[in-house]
Amino acid sequence: MKSSFSLTRRAFVKNSMMAASLPLTSSVDFPTLHQTNVSTANTPVSLDWLDKQVSPFFRGTTWGTPWAKGLHKKGTAFTLSSNENEIPIQTWPLAFWPDGSLKWTAHAVAKHIHLDKNLQLKAGKTNKANTVLKVQEGSTTIKIDTGKIQCEINKQGKTLITSLQREGQLIAQDGKLVLSVQDNVEADEAFKIDSFEGKIDKVSIEQSGAIRAVVKIEGSHQNTVSKNLLPFVLRLYFYAEAESIRMIHTIIYDGDENKDFIKGLGIRFSVPLKEALYDRHIRFVGENSGVFTEAVQGLSGLRRDAGRTALDAQLVGKSVTQLPENVLKNIQYIPAFGDYTLYQGSPDAFDIQKRTKAGYSWIQSAFGGRASGTGYVGTPKGGIAFGIRNFWQSFPAQIDIKNAHTELGELTLWLWAPKSPAMDLRFYHDGMGEDTHEKQYNALDITYEDYEPEFGKPYGVARTSEVQIWILSETPSGDDLVEIAKQIQEPDLLVASPEYLAQVGIFGSAFSIPEKTASNQKQAIENQLDFYFDYYKKQIDQRRWYGFWNFGDVMHSYDNDRHVWRYDVGGFAWDNSELSTDLWLWYYFLRTGRSDVFRVAEAMTRHTGEVDVHHIGRFSPLGSRHNVLHWGCSAKQLRISTAANRRFYYYLTADERVGDLMREQVNADRTLRTIIPGRKIGQKAPESDPKGELASVSFGTDWGALSAAWLTEWERTENPQVKAKLLNSMQTIAEQAHGFFTGLATMELATGKFRQEDAQKLSVSHLSAVFGLAEICAELIELVDMPIFEKAWLQYCQLYNATAEEQKAVLGESLKKLNLEQGHARLTAFAAKRGKDTTLGKRAWKEFYAGDGGIKKPSMKITQISGTKVLNPVEEGEGISTNAVAQWGLAAIQCLAFVGNDLE
Template sequence: MQKQFQVSRRDFVKNTLLVSTAGSLVSNQVLASERQNKNLVPATEGASLHWLSGQAPSTLQGTTWGIPWPKGLVKRETPLAVLQNDTVQNSQTWPLAFWPDGSIKWSAFAIGAQEKLAENWRVKIGQKPQAGKLQVKESQDIIVIDTGKLRCEIAKKGNVIIKSLFHAQQKLVAQNGKLVLQVQNQADGDWAESTQLQGFESTIQKVQIENQGSVRALIKVEGIHQNPQGKQLLPFVLRLYFYENSDSIRAIHSFVYDADENHDFIKGIGFSFDTLLKDTALYNRHIRFVGQNGGVFAEAIQGLSGLRRNPGKDVTQSQFEGKSVSSLPQNIQDLLKYIPAFGDYTLFQGSCDGFDIQKRTKSGYGWIQSASGQRASGLAYLGTPTGGLSLGLRHFWQSYPAQIDIRQAQTDIAQMTLWFWAPKASAMDLRFYHDGMGQLTFEEQREGLDITYEDYEPEFGRPYGTARTSEFFIQTYTATPTHETLSKLSEEIENPPRLMVLSEQFIQARVFGNAISLPNTSTEKHKAIEEQLAFYFNYYQRQIEERRWYGFWNYGDVMHTYDNDRHVWRYDVGGFAWDNSELSTDLWLWYYFLRTGNKDVFAMAEAMTRHTGEVDVHHIGRFSPLGSRHNVQHWGCSAKQLRISTAANRRFYYYLTADERIGDLMREQINGDKTLREVVPGRKIGQKPPQNDPDKKLVSMSFGTDWGALASAWLTEWERTGNEQIKNKLLNSMRTIATQPKGFFHGEGIMEIATGKFAPQPVDKISVSHLSAVFGLTEICFELIDLVDMPEFKTAWLKYCELYNGTDEEQKAYLGKNFKLNLAQGHARLTAFAAYHLKDTKLAQRAWDEFYKGEGGFKKTSTKLTPINPPLVLRPIQEGEVSTNAVAQWGLSAMQCLAYIGNQL
């Protein structure tokens, strides 16, 4: 037998191992020194960093990332410096979360724009950081940011957000940057009455400097869209990020849908600029679009090549490269007025598989088809040889329909508009997809649930309160950028360079439940699990492409269940369609990333976090802040639950990237208990609201999916802000669950909203659900036990972990009854956690037996792929033996069993 190694917080700080003689369990959470990783910085000295892509970028416009620290190591006043090849860099840092003792748990770092970056980056504890020179000045009406390469004036009221934008040589490049919205009164194709189109523009309600330092500044703009008649729709938040020495602005745009989906059909939503072209000849004005694989479409507004009269190679080459054409041969100059100037261009991505570029001379005249392709990068440039502007939308083709317009480039002031939803496409039609099919009574709705797995109730399937976030980039230039520059920029927009800590850092810091281990192929069984983990991720990554799980409202999600008869996922069958985080798909991806550091896993998890946190959740209205259960439409299911909107799914991305929008989404969740009073999640199954509570001080709440979600939100808010009220609610709720006669086995209780305290349950009222622990409760309890010294809570949770898959005799001895529930394979990780903490090798072996037996999951895993080809299907596909629920739970169980009892395999 191997000796057991237990890794305490103090030992991690000292970067040593403590040998325990209390048992023979060995955690796979080995320190980096054992891996002989030469680049790993000892925990007491700082943290090693690596580029997520695997190599350093050639240029950087600035980046922000998060680092976890072991408890007690980094104090609030501890200096932290960012080093590149042992040279201190200009940087800034701020805390993201704190340990209960007040030391920093997570800190964010930012560096500005640079060129010729190195591979070797690290953060050093105790060394003073180098300050940057970014400047922010605020007055009554505007905020001015000067990065050193760009100056931006942001208005604090009115409809214009970016008042003026100057490039490095202080030339005014663009002005009047604002959000634009088009709304029509009926869906495209419904021609019973005339279609009326209304235009809206952004109206600023609040502007604040949300983050300010010498390297990074963040301006948060809140507002709503308003038309000339005063009608308001779609409240928005626009965050503008500025970095030292950067000539680029990163923008995060989020809107909440508050329209009437039966009468307000969104025809287009985007961001528009006026671009200055005054005193520049038409043939010296240039447009660029980046298409697929970095290919660039390049033209001048007034072309000089291909004419009957040749102006000469020097002229045409200069024009093609975007350089100034200072003089023309006289025969060309005399006839220049007869060469048409094309002032309007449009790049339209109508689907994930096709885009086209069209142009016309001006409004009122016909369009000419100019180019086409499959997947445009979504980057456009307009300018002159002395400078210009580019706009680029991240995930342009993935979140189709998208569009970029250039208008009136033949005049002194042109317009560039980046459309997140393309006006050339059909208007958004967010109406519910069926008429209810007679499900008017509770009994009829239960019958419907029984056949299509869809929880239906009138008026519950509305999109009101859902949201959507887009990420785009604004960049200034002092000269026409080369094709290579734009091509590279489009790739950087799609895959922004990111610094990230090594997986060992998560283990050393003991974050996210201490449930992370490094990949291990030391035995055949370990190797088989690693290969199966990789297979499942790769399969879903391929499914996204094969099944075209793309689109404005869909990108980031996966489907729930497969239909082997039709060879399609059940996209049109009630509750079997979009997954909406069911059984912790998000957590599966994030834990897999934490242990592998794989950039493709990060990309998929990031897209899912953006989607599930926005589209699948109601952010305003009667259902706020609850999420919607899996359905044909993301918001369509009438089961509104915290298990979908849970902050547990968002915390990873927030702490790894310091993304403020995700911070907003998690903060929305802290008062979800109040909504549960009015929208009881178990209303068709048995959970009922409290009785005799006229003042609405109480709420009925499950200890699993409800409390687990609230606990994750309360924990996150407490560690982010130190909020004592939230902390007390969390600790009170933990203590009063733990002191129930049978702890978690009571299943639910009545909680006092103000304090978080649960009323005692009768000793014989036992209720156990197979779903309680599979929506983040497991992971948040793992984390709470490692974080909070509350022996009674630890005892109650370990008892639940030990007995859920226990024998009939064990269950009956403790509860007076026994139960057999589903998802035993997924719950093997609970058994493993109990084995680890109880130092019980027999229990550890039982956990692996449960995992391999596969009850409620995969009895036998497979990497088999079956090709299905036309004409049987629309396009060639590969079918695997998978179920999204089972994959997520198998993956989490595999990874967490490896983390806690990997040596017992």
């Protein structure tokens, strides 16, 4: 069967000329093509817990749910039921279809007596919550009352949180951000350490509802001479009737990496302690449900017996009501240990020490492997439980409790441990004489590293951490504290089923669910998809891909000779989203619903959106290509910072920080004027542009990222200017004589319009479509009725892997030898789906199985390497590299979704 989308060169140019006459303004309305009849307005959507059960210490969650086009109009209310019991929820829109109907909605739910299983979400008026969250904003403070705890937030100064109370009792106060900076790290040279505290610049209430409230605090750390360093964003999340506060903490590095070495980064509270020393309790959760349990003044092990009643009470954190006289008369001679520290210096080891007070020796108290980062300090009448999420994974981390022997203790949650060496963000080599583009190109040829002086700086990279604070009325039991720790590390989340997500028409309909009675060929693909994810999940732990700046990323390529990933070889080290690793994981999650896949993809989204991107400075908001250091490569490109990689997590969780990251990219085209991606291979800034109104933009990795940002902003806000830029850019790409095969053109920054290139120009890169362009174009074609754009994209999809003769017949010449043919099989499959072309569908499968530029013979073979060949026993997968696996995975998933029936 001949494809209905085959184009002759003459027909393509004719269509382009006709389209040039269409108006290009924000008032143009393009009807949506995609309509999925998965339900009616009254049909409920079934939801389940990501981990299949809800924690007994669940205190609130927020999630996103998609809807078919036209199903629910703007302003629709929704109701949630659990086992037919109505549960109060809070709802707001996340995205709209082009016709204005709801595409994604966010929902928040708090703790509820009936919240459990058989959850159903549908249109309808929600029940009112029994206890309503209260937010009161004054001129200098914001007061939040959840019904259980009360929090007072300052709007200026260096004390961010004035007080934390539980039902009127003060539990903690003086919440601050703290920073220590060392000016030198060379072992044989003197250094000094400077202390900073977070200073508020701006406080805003982002959300205030009956169920959920969000307060955003922005500022920078400041020292005693008013030097500012490390801008921060701290979001505080509150849920009705919750005694906990979730904190999302982001810092942006704006220092000089040669003299501003971070020695400690943390969040600090003061904790009033008024009970007897023997009624003050310290807890740390270790691993495997183990808990370090001590009192400031211990009563066990003494020469004089405190009595069973007193000992039992102290051990479980209850008030000691009676002590024998022979203990009481000399109790002042029992040492009171006021200081405790838990230090996680590696992903495999922590230790706990304590001392009586400053100026006296630390005593080694305990050792362990992987601490949960959760603990408690307080009395039987109340205290503060706390936890740093991904504590050991983000080492070095530390928790300090000080002065617990006084009436005002101090708790510091260190996101970067001061006991560790200072953070060293300097580049790892001296440039090796690479002072010209020619030399840099030669270095790229040998180590795959794209180096350029002054481009390997960390200025502008960010790091986001997650913390929870619990304001408790009593010392928690060991079992309860362990459950709190589990809830902090793996927060409860509601998700729709893969079946529903696949049917509703989101993310380009580029995934399907595994068939229950799949053919042998399909089952082999499913098995291989499972194998690849499971292998990487295990490699993350086996290879210890952990650390404050590393957690969430994976390595790029493997060294079979040394039996290690190429962690020290130029551009072969950290992957930095190369060839869409993020997309592979997210599409794999959408079709499987596996919680472990979600957690890996979540960590990657946090990392690649923050660490691999410059958020301020000359490179902002571009990302950095793969390198030994995440920010080390001189290729600063939109293909890494693309919103295409973040959209999944945002829509599934409504996470505000990730929303910020995507919004950063909306005006990223302006940075392309000065940081030209192809500057080393001849790409130049547009000529005759005195006002800086133009940029040279490629139709592949550049426009693919811009279109993802514009599409996301348009559907989130219905912004007409952003919509116009997106539509203008789509149409003027299609108007080029060779469409996407033109490669790049000059774009007007104000309108998004591309200027016409020479009709003879023909350019194509194997990288153009493998950083989200294919997936975003699939969405755009389903969303927007623009025939000329669809034809241009389908021409690219059909011709990229076509024969030289077929390419020449349409383009006037062949495209020569291209790479990544296997990954591009999904483009062929998409063209086949749109054209209902079985012949083209079979061609897509042929390309997929041929494996050119990818994995020719997928294997599940694992080799165990041990003995003197390696430091530790490891597993090696046959023929595995991250680029190839990501592209194989995306091609497999999308070929199954688009042309699965053509495989038989």
